[in-house]
Amino acid sequence: MTVRARNFRPYVGAPTSALARLLVLPRYAYREVFKAKLVTGLFTASFIVPVGALLVVWLKHNLAALARTPLANGLSFPIDERFFGFLLLTQSYFAFALTLFVCPSIVSPDLVNGALPLYLSRPINRWQYVAGKLLVLVLLLSAITWLPLLVVFLLEASLSPGSWGFTNISIAGSIVAASLLLVVLLSLVAMAISAWVRNPSIARALLFAGAVIPAAIGRILGRLLETELGRLLDLGAAWGRVLEGFFGIAVRSGGLPLTGAWLALLSASALALLALHRKLRAFEVVR
Amino acid sequence: MSAFLELSGLSVRLGKRDVLRDLRGTLSGRSIGLLGPNGAGKTTLLHTLLGFFPPSAGSARLAGFDVVRQSRDVRRAVGYMPENDAFIAGISGVRYVAQFAELSGLPPAQALERAHEALFSVGLGEVRYRTLETYSLGMKQLVKLAQAIAHGPRVLFLDEPTNGLDPPGRQRMLRFIQEIRDSGEIRIILSSHLLRDVEECCDEVLILKDGRVAALCNLEAERKANRRLIELETAGGNGSFTDALAGLGCSVAPGIRRRVKVLLPEGVGPRDLYRLASEQGVQLRHLTYQRDSLEEIFLRAMEG
Numbered sequence: 001m002t003v004r005a006r007n008f009r010p011y012v013g014a015p016t017s018a019l020a021r022l023l024v025l026p027r028y029a030y031r032e033v034f035k036a037k038l039v040t041g042l043f044t045a046s047f048i049v050p051v052g053a054l055l056v057v058w059l060k061h062n063l064a065a066l067a068r069t070p071l072a073n074g075l076s077f078p079i080d081e082r083f084f085g086f087l088l089l090t091q092s093y094f095a096f097a098l099t100l101f102v103c104p105s106i107v108s109p110d111l112v113n114g115a116l117p118l119y120l121s122r123p124i125n126r127w128q129y130v131a132g133k134l135l136v137l138v139l140l141l142s143a144i145t146w147l148p149l150l151v152v153f154l155l156e157a158s159l160s161p162g163s164w165g166f167t168n169i170s171i172a173g174s175i176v177a178a179s180l181l182l183v184v185l186l187s188l189v190a191m192a193i194s195a196w197v198r199n200p201s202i203a204r205a206l207l208f209a210g211a212v213i214p215a216a217i218g219r220i221l222g223r224l225l226e227t228e229l230g231r232l233l234d235l236g237a238a239w240g241r242v243l244e245g246f247f248g249i250a251v252r253s254g255g256l257p258l259t260g261a262w263l264a265l266l267s268a269s270a271l272a273l274l275a276l277h278r279k280l281r282a283f284e285v286v287r
Numbered sequence: 288m289s290a291f292l293e294l295s296g297l298s299v300r301l302g303k304r305d306v307l308r309d310l311r312g313t314l315s316g317r318s319i320g321l322l323g324p325n326g327a328g329k330t331t332l333l334h335t336l337l338g339f340f341p342p343s344a345g346s347a348r349l350a351g352f353d354v355v356r357q358s359r360d361v362r363r364a365v366g367y368m369p370e371n372d373a374f375i376a377g378i379s380g381v382r383y384v385a386q387f388a389e390l391s392g393l394p395p396a397q398a399l400e401r402a403h404e405a406l407f408s409v410g411l412g413e414v415r416y417r418t419l420e421t422y423s424l425g426m427k428q429l430v431k432l433a434q435a436i437a438h439g440p441r442v443l444f445l446d447e448p449t450n451g452l453d454p455p456g457r458q459r460m461l462r463f464i465q466e467i468r469d470s471g472e473i474r475i476i477l478s479s480h481l482l483r484d485v486e487e488c489c490d491e492v493l494i495l496k497d498g499r500v501a502a503l504c505n506l507e508a509e510r511k512a513n514r515r516l517i518e519l520e521t522a523g524g525n526g527s528f529t530d531a532l533a534g535l536g537c538s539v540a541p542g543i544r545r546r547v548k549v550l551l552p553e554g555v556g557p558r559d560l561y562r563l564a565s566e567q568g569v570q571l572r573h574l575t576y577q578r579d580s581l582e583e584i585f586l587r588a589m590e591g
Contacts (some may be wrong), residue, residue: 008470011439015392024389109376121358121367122390284341
């Protein structure tokens with residue numbers, strides 16, 4: 001039988017599950033994402049701090065080993081919520097940098113070349129497409145935020161005497177909650193910008209500008225109107241304030257009210273969802 | 288044959304414009320052509336069947352599925368080749384086809400195997416590892432076809448499949464569509480503004496004009512009916528040939544220059560005409576089947 005004749009056979013096997021179809025998008029996207037050496041390098045570099053943290057935790061519990069290092073006096077700080085707060089803050093910069101490079105290259109190529117109708121002519125809907133593409137970033141950013149930090153937490157819990165892990169279980173909750181907030185916010189905003197402008201380079205520039213310009217405008221407004229509410233435009237500051245709330249660390253959030261910070265982050269996510277709803281259609285209707 | 292596409296007052300409004308208006312009809316052909324001038328609503332009809340646009344009124348059923356309520360089943364059954372460019376930059380032909388096959392519900396190994404087969408089928412086997420940006424326009428049309436057939440759909444939507452192809456490429460594409468049709472495994476809905484494409488590939492045609500059904504015709508039945516209508520040109524004889532034809536039960540319409548149009552009754556074939564001509568001492572210099580071409584049907588529909 002020739003290849004050609006075989007090709008018209010209908011597929012008679014059982015179709016894969018909805019979840020399996022959803023995971024097709026991240027699976028294919030990762031192959032493309034990690035083709036870029038910059039992304040691979042950045043992703044690898046994102047583990048330097050968590051690995052360092054693991055080492056610190058291990059050293060603190062191995063006094064004999066610690067005594068042989070020049071850090072003997074430098075590691076006197078406690079492993080507490082502030083320690084994990086600063087770790088997450090550091091990881092959030094890596095998360096932003098990764099988003100900057102990864103996100104535009106996972107959505108824009110579908111939109112700019114008209115591939116979206118092909119996706120949506122399959123048994124997946126628009127929101128499954130969005131979820132599939134979001135998963136690309138969510139899994140990637142999770143791998144550098146809450147997952148390694150939880151490993152650090154578990155190491156500390158296993159090496160600490162008594163029930164340190166149970167006593168400080170709220171830290172683990174804060175790590176997961178704050179990380180997921182960051183991951184979802186970054187993913188949604190980046191995807192919305194990428195869907196809106198379609199050009200990966202412009203999307204990157206806009207995403208970067210989006211982190212800098214509103215902050216500047218917020219500060220100018222703050223100076224002019226003598227209020228800190230202008231800083232609500234600064235999503236970075238809002239995220240910092242939420243992080244303060246979770247871990248009790250001092251981030252330069254400019255005295256934003258915690259509720260206002262949450263509102264700013266949730267509003268940004270809602271706006272991003274609205275933008276995706278408007279832009280991710282099989283075909284745009286010209287009214 | 289059971290109804291394959293049923294349109295029951297289907298209307299679609301996009302923005303402030305009624306793009307499809309009260310489409311009604313039942314089609315059951317193996318290969319259905321959507322014909323009409325640009326802007327007639329052919330592509331909108333395909334997109335509505337795929338669930339991209341919600342009907343503003345009425346309903347439609349495709350392969351037994353309601354296109355609104357069972358949209359997922361429809362999309363599982365369909366392979367769609369869009370009119371415009373639809374590719375993903377940076378990935379190879381085989382990964383492009385395999386990805387869409389997986390999204391249609393095939394396991395990864397099956398999807399990859401079928402992607403290779405589909406690309407060989409359409410003649411892109413040698414270039415399947417090249418990235419899509421390096422493909423020519425004709426190759427992009429073919430790779431779109433490959434992704435539409437790779438997952439073994441029951442229905443194939445082809446939107447202007449010969450767009451941008453040179454004549455040999457167009458012939459190859461049409462031949463390929465005919466092969467798919469003749470395989471009997473896949474039903475085809477082909478949208479085109481090119482009469483020849485539809486005529487060569489389809490056995491039933493829905494002609495659209497300004498978003499309405501202008502005509503619905505069964506080309507297969509027309510072709511069969513046309514096989515009974517023959518045009519003859521004769522020479523010689525004593526003029527009694529037309530009477531003899533009438534004696535065979537034929538309806539005869541004389542034309543100019545000894546040409547006659549003959550409508551053959553059941554049981555009478557061209558062989559009988561040759562025999563009769565021989566008996567009458569008449570030379571048959573020209574014998575053709577009358578083709579009431581799709582062009583005539585289309586023009587009548589447009590005038591209507």
